[in-house]
Amino acid sequence: MGEYYIRCGACFDGVHEELRENVGILVRENRIVRAERELPCPRGTEVVDLSHLTVTPGLIDAHVHFDFLSNQTGGPGARFLASDEMKTLTLLYNARQSLKRGFTTVRHAGGKISTFGAVDVKRAVDAGLFQASRLVVVAHAVSTPGCHTDASTYFRGNPHLSDALQGLYPNIGSGADFARAAARREIKYGADVVKLMVTGGFASPNDGPEDMQLEEDEIRAVLDVARHMGKPTTAHVYTARMVSLLAELGITGVEHASMLDGAALEKLLANGTYVVPTFVPYEEIIREDREMLDKKTPEFRAKLLKYAAQLRQGRQVLVDAILNTELLAGYGTDIVSLYPNYDCWREFKAWRDSGIPALRTLRAATSDNAKILRRPELGSIAPGQLADLSGWDRDLLEDHEALSHCAFVMKDGRVVDQTEEP
Ligand SMILES: [Zn+2]
The missing domain is CATH 2.30.40.10 (Urease, subunit C, domain 1)
Known part of the structure; x- marks a missing residue:
């Protein structure tokens, strides 16, 4: 220096x-x-x-999962079966790659490290031990058995094995008290953001994006704890109905919101709730790219096809909002399959292919993301x-x-x- x-x-x-x-x-x-x-x-x-x-x-990616290698999965569940140490080292590896590619800050949006290895990597990078992207960390999302992020469902054919694996992951449980305890533990051990797994997902084996996977009392419990502790909150969420509820309940932001409608958008705007829309994982269905679609897992592909119309409608609502409203929209790739996790540039292409101008896209990846990450000295x-x-x-x-x-x-x-x- x-x-x-x-x-x-x-x-x-x-x-x-x-x-x-x-x-x-x-x-x-x-x-x-x-x-x-x-x-x-x-x-x-x-x-x-x-x-x-x-x-x-320096660009900012507000939604990455860096604790595994998405282009080398080794089959369903492999991401879950690796040791915490291997997942932690992989996170560091990916953060070194993203830095060399111009993304100086990334938000790790939660992963499968059962310890707080993600927080340790953040601290090691901040201390100058490694040259890597600066990290903002969701350590583990607050989630429920069988939900989108519960990778033990890959082994549900054997309940003993599945239960044992679920037990290794600290933030999967039921009830408002459990949710409160999980949120407090995240904050205690250094998470920057408290995340909730509110709906099911696309990449996971046995649920769907319309499933409500946390009950309202569980959601309220987490949001109250984080608010009282001064921590921002975000949620994995797809449906317009749940986006509306979360905005009304005062969540700081939402991830994906891929099936957004006009009424839910109004709620986001009225409550000042940000969105990180993560276009990349849905590009194959939006662009009808059959070749890339065929490379996704059968369950991922089947769900994308089932919800194709809603995803296309939601994309249009998001793009119109980015172009025409004051919606705070962040840049986040959310790569979990097909490409290396550190390919943060791909969201730029997805926004551009969706008709959003280049500098508007770059504003999302810089000063808007700095607001979302609450790091005003960046971007x-x-x-x-x-x-x-x-x-x-x-x-x-x-x-x-x-x-x-x-x-x-x-x-x-x-x-x-x-x-x-x-
Ligand atoms: Zn994600």
Whole structure:
């Protein structure tokens, strides 16, 4: 760390949806000191010449699952059967890959590590032990037996085995008291966000997106605990009905909301609830990409086909809201199959293919996500902000896959070595 003068080809500041030319950024230690057009370079300052690149704030992915390798599953349940140590190391591996690809911060939206390994990885990265994306952590979602995140259902043909495996996972249980205790434990051991598994899902083996998997008293219990402890809340949720209920109950945000309708959108807007819509996992059904659809597991594919019409309607509601309302919408990939978990660039393509302009998409991945993560010192290029910067050599405005190649990364005022393997 030292002092750098960064000469930008073009610059997106994370807030204003415009590219400015001839911007110079002065970085001292881990902070941005100045960022202006035609900024003179102070004598003796090391120049980083990015005049061939478009510079953005370090990007933020608000919805990743980094504790496994989604393109190497080894069959259903393998993710669950690995040791906590292996899952924790895998999380670190993925966070190192995402950093080299220009995503300086990610929110791990919950996983299958039964310990608080995700919090440990966050602490190790913050302490400078590893060069990796900065983490904001949901350790474990508060969930119920047989729900979307209960991987022991893969072994439900053998109840003894399934019960034993479920017992290893601390946050699966029933009742408002259980939910309260689970939320308190998450907060005690360092989770940044308390997450609820409210509806079923698509990738899981024996449930559906319309299933309500937490009862209202359980939901209220978790939201009360988090509110009283000053922690934000979010939920895995698909249906318009449950999105409406959660917004009314005062949840901070929701994930997916993929079957949203106009009435539920009004509730989100009225309550100031954010959405991280995670387009990537549904792209195959939205775009009718039969080849990629066939690569998903049979249960995942069958559910996508069953709910195709609702997913397409929900997508349109979300896109219209992003373009035409004040909805706070975050950028989150949620890769759990087909691609490497750290392919955070793919949500950019999904937003662009959905008709959302490039700089609007990048605003979601920068200053809007900084609001969602409650990290105001991230996500924009301005004096006083943390010096997280990414540089891109492809045409961000026209090329829907432009984020698939990152040419420069700085995190906390340090230039990241992108060549280091793996
Ligand atoms: Zn997810």
